[in-house]
Amino acid sequence: MARPDNDPRTNARVAAVQALFQSEQSGESAETVIDQFVRHRIGNDSFEEGSIPEADVVLFARIARTASQQQDTTDALITEHLPADWPMHRIDPVLRNLLRAAVAELWLEHDNAPARSIISDYLDIAHGFFEGDEPRMANAILDRIARKLRAAEFDKT
Secondary structure: OOOOOOOHHHHHHHHHHHHHHHHHHHOOOHHHHHHHHHHHHEOOOOOHHHOEOOOOHHHHHHHHHHHHHOHHHHHHHHHHOOOOOOOHHHOOHHHHHHHHHHHHHHHHOHHHOOHHHHHHHHHHHHHHHOOOOHHHHHHHHHHHHHHHHOHHHHHOO
């Protein structure tokens, strides 16, 4: 996945999605994968060969750790907003982990990042991975979840 910008927060989100995907696929614990990313993948010059340049390591670790530790809760929130005939296991694994990371970050309310900004960034990331309807699906799910988790932000508008 190539990204035109080099924003540390965006890069942390990309790294979290990739780490969650790796943990799910390999069966390694999230803590093991977080450590691997911090030691070997974050801070390199480009996105080539799975590297992540200039990521906010604290944000990355918080997102990946929260998504992993609270996976049952985040998965329940995601499942609640899926069509009845579309179970969680049917979602593409990258998209599934992107949703988990985004929901974890929405839940964290880390440094008061606005929900709409978080969703927008994850949608940009989704567009980097997918060319089909997946980003639209992510947008619909994340918007509904954000309105539930951060209702006050949406009541203002």
